[in-house]
Amino acid sequence: MKVALIDTGILNIELTNKSEIRHFSFNGKSLVEEYKKPSDSHGTDCYKEILSSCADSEIQIYDFNVTDEAGSLQVSNIVKSIKKSIEQKVDIINISMGLSAYSKELYEICYEAMQNNIVVLSAASHNNTVSFPADFNNVICVKVDQGQTEKIKAIDNTIVSVAMKDFIVKENDVEFDFSSSSLACARLCGYLCCDLSDIPLNDKFKTLSLKYKLNFSRPNDSSSGNSLSESGIQHILSNNRVAVVLFPLNLHETINENLLHENIVAYYNHENCGFYSFKSRTLTTEFDVIMLLNSAYFDLEVPNSIEENYKSYKVIRIGNYLGEDDNKYLYDYDRHESSEMAILEKPVIAIASLCSGLNKSDIQLSLLNSFKNDGLDIEAVSNNPIGVLYNMNVFNFPGAIKFPNIVYNINRYMYSSEINKNIDAWLINIGGAIGQVNNMNIYNFGKLSDAYFLAANIDLAIMCITPSSDIQNLKLQLADFYKHGTEKIFLVLSQNDIDYSSMNYRNGLHTYCVDSKKYSDFFKHLRANIEEKVFTLEDVQNGVLYDNVLEALS
Amino acid sequence: MYLANIIKSHNNMYIYDALNNRFCTISSKEDILNDNKYADFLISSNFRDIKKPCAFEIKYPYSEEELNNMFTRSIKSITLSLTERCNLRCEYCGYMPKYSDESYLLKDMSRDVAYKAIDLLMNNSHESELCHLGFYGGEPLLRLDLIEECINYINRKYPFRKPSYNIVTNAVLLNDKVADYFIENDIHVIISFDGPKQHHNKYRVDYNGVSSYERVYQNIQVLYKKDPKFFRTHVTYNVVLCNGTSNELFESIDSLWKSDVNIIEPMLTEHFINTRDKNKDIVTDEKINPTTYDFANRNMLKSMKKYYNSFHESMCGNIIFPGGFCTPGIRKNFVTANGKIVVCEKVDESQEVFHIGDVYRGIDADNVKRLINETLRRVEKCKYCWAAKFCKLCFKDILNIDDDFCKRAKSQVESELGFYFDNICNKRELINYVSNISLT
Numbered sequence: 001m002k003v004a005l006i007d008t009g010i011l012n013i014e015l016t017n018k019s020e021i022r023h024f025s026f027n028g029k030s031l032v033e034e035y036k037k038p039s040d041s042h043g044t045d046c047y048k049e050i051l052s053s054c055a056d057s058e059i060q061i062y063d064f065n066v067t068d069e070a071g072s073l074q075v076s077n078i079v080k081s082i083k084k085s086i087e088q089k090v091d092i093i094n095i096s097m098g099l100s101a102y103s104k105e106l107y108e109i110c111y112e113a114m115q116n117n118i119v120v121l122s123a124a125s126h127n128n129t130v131s132f133p134a135d136f137n138n139v140i141c142v143k144v145d146q147g148q149t150e151k152i153k154a155i156d157n158t159i160v161s162v163a164m165k166d167f168i169v170k171e172n173d174v175e176f177d178f179s180s181s182s183l184a185c186a187r188l189c190g191y192l193c194c195d196l197s198d199i200p201l202n203d204k205f206k207t208l209s210l211k212y213k214l215n216f217s218r219p220n221d222s223s224s225g226n227s228l229s230e231s232g233i234q235h236i237l238s239n240n241r242v243a244v245v246l247f248p249l250n251l252h253e254t255i256n257e258n259l260l261h262e263n264i265v266a267y268y269n270h271e272n273c274g275f276y277s278f279k280s281r282t283l284t285t286e287f288d289v290i291m292l293l294n295s296a297y298f299d300l301e302v303p304n305s306i307e308e309n310y311k312s313y314k315v316i317r318i319g320n321y322l323g324e325d326d327n328k329y330l331y332d333y334d335r336h337e338s339s340e341m342a343i344l345e346k347p348v349i350a351i352a353s354l355c356s357g358l359n360k361s362d363i364q365l366s367l368l369n370s371f372k373n374d375g376l377d378i379e380a381v382s383n384n385p386i387g388v389l390y391n392m393n394v395f396n397f398p399g400a401i402k403f404p405n406i407v408y409n410i411n412r413y414m415y416s417s418e419i420n421k422n423i424d425a426w427l428i429n430i431g432g433a434i435g436q437v438n439n440m441n442i443y444n445f446g447k448l449s450d451a452y453f454l455a456a457n458i459d460l461a462i463m464c465i466t467p468s469s470d471i472q473n474l475k476l477q478l479a480d481f482y483k484h485g486t487e488k489i490f491l492v493l494s495q496n497d498i499d500y501s502s503m504n505y506r507n508g509l510h511t512y513c514v515d516s517k518k519y520s521d522f523f524k525h526l527r528a529n530i531e532e533k534v535f536t537l538e539d540v541q542n543g544v545l546y547d548n549v550l551e552a553l554s
Numbered sequence: 555m556y557l558a559n560i561i562k563s564h565n566n567m568y569i570y571d572a573l574n575n576r577f578c579t580i581s582s583k584e585d586i587l588n589d590n591k592y593a594d595f596l597i598s599s600n601f602r603d604i605k606k607p608c609a610f611e612i613k614y615p616y617s618e619e620e621l622n623n624m625f626t627r628s629i630k631s632i633t634l635s636l637t638e639r640c641n642l643r644c645e646y647c648g649y650m651p652k653y654s655d656e657s658y659l660l661k662d663m664s665r666d667v668a669y670k671a672i673d674l675l676m677n678n679s680h681e682s683e684l685c686h687l688g689f690y691g692g693e694p695l696l697r698l699d700l701i702e703e704c705i706n707y708i709n710r711k712y713p714f715r716k717p718s719y720n721i722v723t724n725a726v727l728l729n730d731k732v733a734d735y736f737i738e739n740d741i742h743v744i745i746s747f748d749g750p751k752q753h754h755n756k757y758r759v760d761y762n763g764v765s766s767y768e769r770v771y772q773n774i775q776v777l778y779k780k781d782p783k784f785f786r787t788h789v790t791y792n793v794v795l796c797n798g799t800s801n802e803l804f805e806s807i808d809s810l811w812k813s814d815v816n817i818i819e820p821m822l823t824e825h826f827i828n829t830r831d832k833n834k835d836i837v838t839d840e841k842i843n844p845t846t847y848d849f850a851n852r853n854m855l856k857s858m859k860k861y862y863n864s865f866h867e868s869m870c871g872n873i874i875f876p877g878g879f880c881t882p883g884i885r886k887n888f889v890t891a892n893g894k895i896v897v898c899e900k901v902d903e904s905q906e907v908f909h910i911g912d913v914y915r916g917i918d919a920d921n922v923k924r925l926i927n928e929t930l931r932r933v934e935k936c937k938y939c940w941a942a943k944f945c946k947l948c949f950k951d952i953l954n955i956d957d958d959f960c961k962r963a964k965s966q967v968e969s970e971l972g973f974y975f976d977n978i979c980n981k982r983e984l985i986n987y988v989s990n991i992s993l994t
Contacts, residue, residue, distance in 0.1 A: 202809045203811040210809070301718060302716055517617075
């Protein structure tokens with residue numbers, strides 16, 4: 001067993017042959033593998049207690065003397081020591097000390113230890129106040145109970161008490177039992193070395209749960225939402241020549257070059273494995289930034305080696321990726337905090353859909369193109385990274401949509417834009433929707449749609465639906481939008497449909513392209529059974545939808 | 555009864571109507587079988603008259619055009635059989651007849667076949683959230699060279715998309731270097747490991763009958779010690795349940811530091827049936843309470859998902875496609891050592907009907923059509939079956955749908971449905987949990 005003893009250091013003359021030992025200490029802020037004479041006996045006492053409580057096990061001790069030059073305790077030294085212990089793959093970390101101030105770093109490194117199957121023990125506060133890391137929900141907090149008969153007793157999910165009655169201290173010839181949670185912690189550490197030593201491949205937390213009924217909190221691995229700063233994408237586009245890598249792969253075939261941002265100069269051709277200039281269609285290296293734009297709803301996994309392969313370029317990942325992304329460069333709803341609603345004056349066209357992959361961006365782009373040709377200043381908003389190509393205001397899709405804050409945020413953003421820019425109309429492509437999966441769904445067009453519809457009076461809603469949409473349910477959904485002030489609704493029938501066999505897939509619903517017969521059959525059925533105007537994708541491309549939009553707005 | 559069945563659970567008795575997807579508690583079978591009582595039951599429950607003849611209409615959900623569309627956009631996974639060779643001779647292995655046949659030449663996959671398969675995956679998965687490459691055998695670590703070549707090829711040729719990788723291995727060759735390679739390349743590792751020593755060593759032996767547990771356990775530790783966090787998220791155990799269930803086995807599996815456990819029923823191949831030494835079996839009649847063990851509880855709740863879906867879907871009708879078939883050519887594609895694509899790694903690859911293409915020409919729409927038509931022909935009788943919607947039937951079974959298969963499948967559905975009615979459907983916490991389960 002490998003035990004890290006994070007404490008005041010072990011006096012090397014007290015070492016027994018029972019254990020191997022490595023000493024670590026701090027030279028200024030640096031953790032070094034060097035012996036430093038301890039300033040007190042606390043660490044040495046804990047060391048002895050660990051060894052004496054574990055009769056059989058072979059123990060390797062990692063002695064971390066975390067005191068600084070002044071002999072005081074710094075949280076950063078504890079954090080560094082835990083980190084080193086994780087690197088050294090210890091089994092148990094004993095911290096018979098604590099701090100009264102909460103530290104996020106300390107919490108996170110304790111969680112990191114847990115993820116590495118390392119048990120962290122720490123002594124409870126002596127005066128019944130807080131003590132960290134003992135009070136974290138991923139650390140065993142050790143108390144003393146001189147009244148208990150059991151060696152170890154679980155009090156709570158992560159709190160145990162240890163009997164120390166036999167620990168007799170002699171002071172001025174007077175013997176008394178010593179109720180130190182520090183030494184109780186060390187004692188428990190020794191016990192656990194025995195409990196955990198024979199099972200190298202086992203989940204230590206499971207063993208502790210079975211034996212002592214301890215249950216540790218295992219928070220999800222997912223990141224804690226969006227930590228977004230200022231929007232940087234337009235800054236990057238204004239100051240660099242950018243090459244784009246588009247996902248899905250065939251996206252570059254549908255780029256509208258009339259609307260393309262002037263500084264986006266090249267695209268990656270996946271088939272020919274090279275960057276090509278938009279202007280000359282020849283191979284090019286004349287750009288400074290490579291921007292990966294994933295417009296798919298699923299998390300794309302890209303090689304870590306991209307940065308290494310393209311050393312001379314700045315690589316930016318926009319959209320959904322496994323691992324790191326650069327969506328911090330996108331706009332963020334949280335930036336526009338407000339507690340009041342403002343009145344918006346410009347006409348708003350919103351495009352929403354029952355699920356992803358229903359051509360919202362195609363519709364937005366087609367309308368944007370027509371509006372621009374007619375000389376109108378359109379403020380285009382999107383949650384789809386593809387909007388970056390066309391200088392749209394692309395918002396990061398929020399990790400959590402919190403009502404009512406999101407409504408205020410959207411309203412404030414639109415209001416600020418209206419007073420600072422010349423805008424003839426809004427054209428908003430609202431991301432995210434969940435489709436009708438079952439009867440429990442409420443937000444069929446997505447929570448973000450609901451937020452937009454509450455934040456602004458939508459003059460015209462263009463709803464993209466699937467060929468298997470249930471018409472009765474659709475009518476109810478549309479009625480709800482009318483009730484919230486939407487003036488007019490058009491429907492566009494996508495050729496992609498929800499693949500119901502993917503209902504349980506980890507990454508959400510998938511869509512597939514239905515055949516032409518199913519598409520036209522449902523289109524006729526829809527037209528016959530619903531009052532709203534219904535358009536095909538062909539209507540979008542040949543301008544029929546645009547004509548109707550103009551008519552509706554006028 | 556037509557498309558209906560009496561379900562007897564541990565605590566109750568139910569009548570289940572498969573056509574309308576309804577169920578109702580009854581006090582005894584007599585409520586249904588006795589005509590007078592049945593008439594009362596119909597009035598009080600507003601149930602369909604299940605004694606009136608009816609049948610499902612069996613229909614494959616996707617048209618040819620739709621499937622062809624998917625083949626060029628949404629291929630999700632390809633698994634390469636890198637070699638037919640193996641360094642163990644596990645008695646229940648499906649390849650044992652080949653290993654026992656001295657005249658059979660065990661094949662290795664060529665680099666060209668592997669690269670073509672990779673191109674097929676990478677060029678036809680751009681609309682798929684999953685892009686997965688699996689390494690399989692035989693024992694794939696006998697071809698570590700080819701695994702390295704495949705990954706290098708992908709890194710070189712497809713610099714902007716990384717597929718997820720996994721490998722199914724017996725861990726006999728899982729040494730220090732291999733462990734580093736797995737970690738460096740983010741490869742998910744599925745280790746065939748049958749539990750405690752006496753369980754594992756019973757059938758997992760090498761050519762000379764020497765047991766493998768000691769080597770395997772040591773090797774797994776090598777990987778574990780390298781990076782426990784990686785191990786937690788990337789290592790799954792495949793446990794073949796040869797001796798039935800026992801608390802000792804379940805406790806031991808449950809205690810492991812791991813990502814997950816797949817419990818696998820042994821393939822009762824002809825070879826295994828003939829050669830199995832019954833004296834070696836550890837017979838246990840222990841009743842297992844799956845809720846006691848995290849992994850078993852999770853698996854049990856996962857199996858409830860299809861029932862949850864069925865009872866919560868908004869539309870139900872008489873058109874169904876029975877069983878749990880995947881979309882051929884999309885979710886699973888198994889490339890044999892000589893480059894044939896079969897529908898998945900579990901089917902009998904010697905059967906022509908399962909061949910759906912090859913790495914040179916891709917997925918063959920005609921072959922997929924042939925497989926679907928053959929399946930439709932074989933499942934025709936399911937239109938009269940009350941258990942058809944929940945049946946475990948998939949492509950690997952279509953050649954063996956005999957009475958015995960149906961009996962076992964119905965019995966499983968009956969037991970699972972009973973469990974769902976008794977323990978899941980009225981418990982809000984469990985229903986929430988089940989509704990949120992994602993399947994791969």
